[in-house]
Amino acid sequence: MAITAAQVKELREMTGAGMMDAKKALVENDGDMDAAIDWLRTKGLAKAAKKSGRTAAEGLVGVAVEGNTGIAVEVNSETDFVAKNAEFQGMVAKIANAALKVDDIDALNAADIDGKSVADTMTDAIAKIGENMGVRRVEKITGETVVTYIHNAVTDGMGKIGVLVALKGGDEAFGKQVAMHIAAANPAALNEAELDSGVVEKERQIQIDIARESGKPEEVIEKMIVGRMKKFMGEVTLLGQAFVINPDLTVESAAKEAGAEITGFIRMEVGEGIEKEEEDFAAEVAKAAQG
Template identity: 70%
Template sequence: MAITAKQVKELRDSTGAGMMDAKKALTETDGDMEAAVDWLRTKGLAKAAKKSGRTAAEGLVAVKAEGGVAVAVEVNSETDFVARNAEFQQMVGDIAGVAMGVDSTEALADADMGGKSVAAVIQEKVGTIGENMGLRRMSKVTGEGVASYVHGAVVDGMGKIGVIVAFDGDNADFGKQVAMHVAATNPASLNEGDLDPALVEREKQVLTDQARESGKPEQVIEKMIVGRMKKYFEEVTLVNQKFVMNPDLTVGEAAKEAGITITGFARVEVGEGIEKVEEDFAAEVAKTMGG
């Protein structure tokens, strides 16, 4: 029988399943709504979809670096308990391996992993592990050399903060030191030219407004802003920051001494920017146990 758009919408609304899954369920059950719901539940699709509205702000960042390519991948879960689950960790590590061959989060979600898309593999895990998960983002850098660092590692190559660095030259040990520096200082960009112009303009406006409150003449304020913006760039751009391993040098100066030029980096922190609803410990345990 012909499946109508109204039927598909009704099934989606009642189960939270995706459009194509809802249509397939109705097709498989000849339009029987109750049977279609059971079909989705049997496949784990309705169960997974019901969890999709819950905030997934925990999880892991996995890094992988080899052959001049480095990636950092964030896969989220609802609780830290799942982030420490060996099955979840294996999946995240496998996804990072797949990420070495793609260039965007969207391409990674669609990429093949054992005969299924990465997105489909994650969705299956939602059904088996029992809480919402999602591929949030990936970053990739390439260069003559690459290095990586994981802060708060729970297993090798995975933790709460992952950093990857690309550079020209041959000094992998120094590259890792830079990655550790990035984890600690969280620079906004590699250099002044890479900063978001809107971010720069907003900072300049704030500093200008602050200076005007002092009542000083405009020509004095202009000189004040030049100095304050220079300090701002030293604080937020990687090559101009004081190197945590040797504060007497900037990162750029230290890199020059080490014989390399830093060409790119990425810092990925689990849950960064996600608004998380705070729960007490008992509630988190209950959720993990399926309560």
């Protein structure tokens, strides 16, 4: 019998199986949904859906550059053990290369690697490895030169923190130094103009409240705030920060000395912003014992 796209979609949603596996299961079982589910379970391909609710805060950041374009992509797993697996690393490398040809996460999930979409590849990996996984985000940058750096690298082009720096002028060696600085200092933005206005206003209000606690007159407080906000900008913007290679210089000054202009950067760290579930060891063992 003819298998419809709607049937395949329904089976995928019920089991978490890949598209081709779901279609094959329906073909093998003449469109019988229950039989198709059992078929997938016997093949070990219906595990993914059960794991989709589990927190995946480990994994790897992969970076790739092609011409004047660079990307960083975060692929998550539940445990660091999986991130050290060569098969997982190979998958991240393919996803990173696919990301060079797309503009957002939806397009990346639909992109083809080895004849399957990235989304289906992830579903198959979940079923095979037995952990929840996912492509969490992708960011792209362009520049005259794009330099990459991986902190805590597990293999070429991937690790726990990935940094890309876009430069105009200068050389790759200086770009690498800036990338290492970004990994360590974690600036919030390139400069004041690119800093979130909400962040700036919140800090300004905090400093005003602190200054008012001193009981000084408003005109004195205004002058205090100017100085404190300048200090804040020097702490959170890349160009204003003291350069880790030479703290006597700001990053902006170091760039000028190197004949370079830093036009942008990406810093991506595995798991940042994900709230991890905390379990004590006894609870973890009890959970495992229950199957």
